[in-house]
Amino acid sequence: MPLRARNQLVVDNLHIVGAATASVASRLTQVSRDDLTSAGAYALVRAADRFDEAMGIPFGAYARGRVNWALMDELRAMDWAPREVRSRAKAVTRARDALAARLGRTPTVAEIAQSMGIEPSAVREGLADADRLVTSLDVPDAREIPWTGYLPDELVLASERDEFLHRAVDALPEKKRDVIRAIYFDERTVKDIAEELGVTHAAVSQQRAEAVRMLRDALDRHYADEPASPASRASRSSAAVLDAYFERLSASGRRSGHAAAQPLSV
Template structure:
């Protein structure tokens, strides 16, 4: 956990992210007041700062972003007017209506839908009326799917290109390194848990993580160097292993057949 001064610093530094995420999500789901999203997001940011543990090796920005988006999802679900049962009935009725409409070459009537489904006509009419209401469908994943598409505010064409290369660079890592990076930075799992799962020591996981980060840094320098400044190599693998890694990134291939690299002396 962080002390109060550090917590306050983290909150102040990341408040603009709350506003950006709230504005972007409001633009995609206009029935949700932006002010409410901002309030919910600010509270989530504070609780994230309180719970943040730097020793886990997860960047605070990524950790806070997930907590904020999760809070947005909870808020949107709490505002949803329809239960799961109602949404299930709407989905079933509209599916039958579309099937009958395609078969008849005209819009199916409520009576025809009711007869096909074996339901009272009143239930079908009610479901069709509910289907016509302009409300964002919210289930376990839909809100998070919307939120996951929100880019960071500073994202630009160059940053998108960097993220694309970084995605390919992670995929091209040797298998164990890739698993460690995904577990720690994407799944946000503690190093201790990853070590236990892999059957290795905490220090071994930390060493592999550090070397993976060095390789990723070398990859970004390799593909985004301005050409005027010499690229400083930070990874400790042999030049041949490093070049093979860069080749896999360029080809878009993964490291399924790559061996774990041995650090060069």
């Protein structure tokens, strides 16, 4: 797609980012709306880059899925909800849903409390937490939700992207890799990680942020139609650090039998 047409497609569909961001921000007042907007806009641009009318779906539907996926990632990275809050909300909603299935109706707070052996006030707190949470972040198949309605070949590409992303995480420098695994795979909070490592919350957040930028650069270089220029990279690491990272990633691809879409270099 010509650059001018791509840019116009982005401009014409900026409302998708605005609507998705407003929906999340209205429920989660403690998150940064600017950060959400930035993540959504980046996803919209990448969607325009990859969109092909031959997929047989409107661009709006295609972009909306990618924007929602990006916002979920950004919320997860913000670590806005402590693990105990998520756990409480999930426990209460599971009990509520189990009772609803058995009773054939929505159970009362008292009934949920009795089934769980807790006070009604704790149930009300858990339900309030659930209302604030974006529940799709906390289910095992969360990353599949935004892709509903995509064509089969698009789902295959999504699966391949996830496989590449796991290899990209494994290739990160040790500290960054450990932080990403702890936050995204083990569902640990930044606070917990900082206390374990004996460093500040800000130090862990900085490691996470730079690791995410490196992962974005790896994805961009792997899937881009044309080689990316050094000036366009998101990472703030030195060229030497990025060279070493991309070489480890390329080597892991060769070992697993996956050829890179293009050489990974800065």
